[in-house]
Amino acid sequence: MTWSYFLRRLLMFVLVVFTAATINFVLPHLSGRDPVGEAIRQQIAGQGLNANQGAMMYKTMTHVFGLDQPLWKQYLTYLKSVATFDFGYSIQNYPRKVMDIVIARARMTLPFLVLGIFISFIGGILLGAFLGWNKTPRWISNILVPPMLVFSSVPQFLVALVLLFVVSFKWRLLPLGGAYDVTLNEDWTSIKFILSYAQHAILPILSIVFVSASGWALGMRAMMVTVEGEDYTTFAEAKGLKTSRIFFRYLLRNAMLPSLTGLAITIGFIVTGSAVTENYFNYNGLGLTLGTAIGVFDYFMMYGIITIMVMSIALATFVMEMIYPLLDPRISYRAQRG
């Protein structure tokens, strides 16, 4: 790995976060919507907030967020707050800070999301490699590929709906929603809580796996065919290597490189997709919080969650780009073309 490669990627990471943050800042000013005022008026109308209290809250909020300052100063303050992960207060849950809520909710989202991505990637790669292998009977491919094609082309929440309908509604096997049993408190040391969490996480994980593993398997299957035609494979066969060694070391390892380079973008899709999915499971994580914040136009909550998501995805991309050259030495020498 060269220094210029590292610096270029680091610059990219900073630019991505900066661009996203700037779009966040510019949009409300362009639209002329007054998020604080609108949200507070909604609170007054919907939840019986007293009008005087509302006016006070409005004044504090505009001051806290520096909305009474000149525009360039607002922008600088805003960039500083993004850099320090301070997104102000949630309007809906007023005294609570956005970042506190984000951390609390991410505890619900991260375990199932990470597990889902992990299972999908490993499962998809292995399944795709198996289907694309020239020693696998063709009928297995003929049966599995059409449903995989359907799963990989629909949004995650749609698969979630079908799973909920069949598994929870028809067969009554799993709960219809929620992140854990309502009678329990969130306590990660209690076995009972963790079991309940796991039970509620099965369907969300399955909806990630159905969609993403299918996509990875299809891509992997196509790559296997290409790799099987390469000279080094013929050479390995001619040397009389063991079949398992050819499969794992020669075919699988080389065929999975494109899937690895695309991993960061795919993870972005999975994260945003499961944010929507959470709303269908009534799963109390980041995605449902985002959905609720959109519903009541809790602007600071919304942009806090979105900025954190953009940052994590950009960070994942950055980390992976640091790992690629180790997996595929050709990457670091490739010029930035095309």
Added chain:
Amino acid sequence: MKGFWEYIKRNPMLGIGMFFLIALLCFTLIGRLFIEKNLAYKMTVDSNQAPSEKYPFGTDAQGRNLLAIMVYGTGMTLEIGAIAGGIGLTTGILLGFITGYFGGGILDMIITGIVDIFLTIPSFLILILVATTFKNITLTPPTMGLVVGFVSWAGPARSIRAQVLSMRERPFIMMAKLSGMGSFEIIMKELVPNLLPFLVMSLSQAVYGGLMASLGLEALGIGSRREPTMGMTFFYLNYYSAFMIGDWWWIVEPVTVIVMTLVSLVLMSIGLDEIANPRARRKA
């Protein structure tokens, strides 16, 4: 015509995709002749009715006739996809040809850099922010298409640029240059016709991307709550907990329509890819 059928036999993916899409278009266009549009809006029929002779597709919790929602909603959803895909592809073509054909300069570097940034930012998140700056009521299907199109140009721009870059070095372009053709003439007369299958494939991909994005937004409740689009149907069936009331028909119908739409676009992309890139043929 005979040649077309012969070709479809060799490229069944394209055939099946086109068949699904045409079937959906027929459903929404012919359905319009038999059912009134206002039945797709709130409180026009009895609520939560299972499919019967009177309501062949059943009704939802808001008192809307699901047959009308399916007929008009399919059209609206396809409209959103078409507008978003059209805008995304047009912008993508413009940027792709500029950076690919006149590549190497400072302009190429700037545009390619911006495209790279926008490919790394998950566009769906930006889309949420863009869409929420509008009031929900103003996000009618055409506006929704415009908004989604606004963020879906980065992918087409990059893939078209790569295609133009590789084609620019081919002998027949050199020949055209030597024979004194202008840049614009070369692009229109030599590059575009040769890239046509690829551009059509990009269009089908862009429409697919636009549909996915708009469905996600609407499933979160962003969009005109009044219009009976497919995405809004998904939002409402969650909002009114269709599972709890047991309205299975309310879930099965939009899922079927959307699966058909998306799968047809993906199949068409694969089929068109085979035309654009014949070497892929031996793979599948």
